Amino acid sequence: MKNLLIYIFALMSVAVFSQEDEKDVQLQEAKNANDLVYQGNNLLGEDDFVSAEMAYREAISEAPTEAVGGYNLGTSQILEGNLEEALYQLQKSVKAATSKSEKHQAFHNIGNILMQNKKCKEAVEAYKNALRNNPTDDESRYNLALAKDCAKQQEDQNQDDNKDQENQDDNKDKDQDKDKEGDQDDQKDKGDQDKKEGDDKKDEDGKPKDDKEEQGKENQDPGKDNEQQQQPPKPQPGQMSPQQMKNLLEAMNNQESKVQEKMNAEKQKGVKIQTEKDW
Secondary structure (H helix, E strand, O other): OHHHHHHHHHHHHHHHHHHHHHHHHHHHHHHHHHHHHHHHHHHHHOOOHHHHHHHHHHHHHHOOOOHHHHHHHHHHHHHHOOHHHHHHHHHHHHHHOOOHHHHHHHHHHHHHHHHHOOOHHHHHHHHHHHHHHOOOOHHHHHHHHHHHHHHHHHHHHHHHHHHHHHHHHHHHHHHHHHHHHHHHHHHHHHHHHHHHHHHHOEOOOOOEOOHHHHHHHHHOOHHHHHHHHHOOOOOOOOOOOHHHHHHHHHHHHHHHHHHHHHHHHHHHHOOOOOOOOOO
């Protein structure tokens, strides 16, 4: 029984010593991480971004549960202009942070990154989280007001853009409807014209007119019609015009006078002659 108690106390001592050793290790890792962060801060002050980034990453590797390494690395990325990587590191540091002060600073810088990326609505939430962890920070409150104003402007702009797009769509639909109506009117006009032309080719009884007759009428010249009305009618084959008849009568009269004169002369001589027709 005595030996059993000694064994139990020995186990308890080992457990206590192990917990103390683990704490010592964690404290040493935290110290090393802080030293690296301090080194990185100095390098960052000298604008040696590459060396500062390496120091911060070593700090994170030394103490992954410490938020300070990720926070400073994210901050250095902001200064370098690598906003995407900075946002990623700061979001990690928020999860690792154990104090409100660390969370406040991380959320504040996250809001700054979102504002630079024109994500004003998301920045509003980031600044609100920063103030939840430190309601007395005037800078976070001021940035929150700027983010709200920016988000309102973006929302109004989006509404205007949507209205413009809707108006463009409505105008496009109206233009299409007008084009359709225009095509229908053209087809109707064409149908009316075809119908009119078809009616023109029919007589009073509704029967088709002779194409040759219509073509002859189309080929007639109104001026020629007037000239034809003014000119005397031409004689048909086998007939004589009035002028020809007049000329012929005069010729006959002249001839008859000549014949009469001959006959008178023959009577005087006593010789009988025969007369021939001139026509």
